[in-house]
Amino acid sequence: MTSLPQVLAFGGVVMLGAMSPGPDFAVVVRRSAVSGRNLGMATAVGIAAGVFAWAAAAATGLAALVAASAMAFTIVKMVGAAYLLYLGVRALIGAVRGGGAEPDAPEAGRGSPWAAFREGLLCNVLNPKAALFFVALMPQFLSDGAPLGDTLMLSAVALVITTAWFLTVANLVGALRRILARPAARRTIDALSGAALIALGVRLAAVSRP
Template structure:
């Protein structure tokens, strides 16, 4: 893959990462509630999910998932259920008016592990990622890709995704004191919870679309 393919490939990946969605909501909420390190852990979880999807796409499994109605539906419903779970937790916190205590410290191992898990599962259980990579990779990979091409097509999405969401975690984490105010936190929980539930419902109702 030369620069003529790499630059537009990176551009498409970055635009996809920056598009508001469940990944963004997960990073924002963990950063606001538990701090920069927890948000960064969620970002790394998402990047790990991107690594999984890019490698799966490289070996052709993603195309099988996109083409199989049963496999697509199973992953779709699992992802929708997890998004609804995350959204309901945020909405419950909003209903309680921010009364739920914040996790102690900024990025304790348990908090960071939970944030990483949420980021990873939010991404891996989204079959739209499979469709995205199946549609994207053939446009930029040569007919007979080398090992270097395969590694590059995995490294670019992972690196750009990690950079973008880590930047989001740093910015939101820096605003944690403001966001920790009961009214602000309640509004944030309501907003992110509504977004996650809406995306979960939309994902569950989505028909399988082939690239």
């Protein structure tokens, strides 16, 4: 049975991982700035769902198979890199068009909660670095033959912490949306987030298995 100190330590490591700059952070910030607090929160929930999936997969050994298989790792890596490049190029197009305008969404709605959720989910699930993170982390807190309850509990802890962090980010950025709604600010956000996502996609494509 996993003890309370172990759960707290696990939660602390997950929090540090969630707070580190990366594609998840960039996607939530841009979605919250461009589409508002609600869609930013939907993106945050999508990312948290991806974290839960990777945590559960690591605890059951599925993530380890992805990390160990050269073909599986490469497929996930390249698809994830392509998705980040797609998001980055889309953001840059928005910047060129005046800031905030999504190439594939009406100006009024700028997407739906489901589209925002899917964006966050795919951003996390298609990142093999998340698999490596949990493959390295979960065995430190789960012994061989650990009961299903412990696996679900730690996966739920990862879900709750990630959700809380990215919801906080979405709400903070959403609260500043009146300032960020200015065309110049929108163009800057789109340009910076687009460049960051493209750089992260290129870096992800260059990642090799440990």
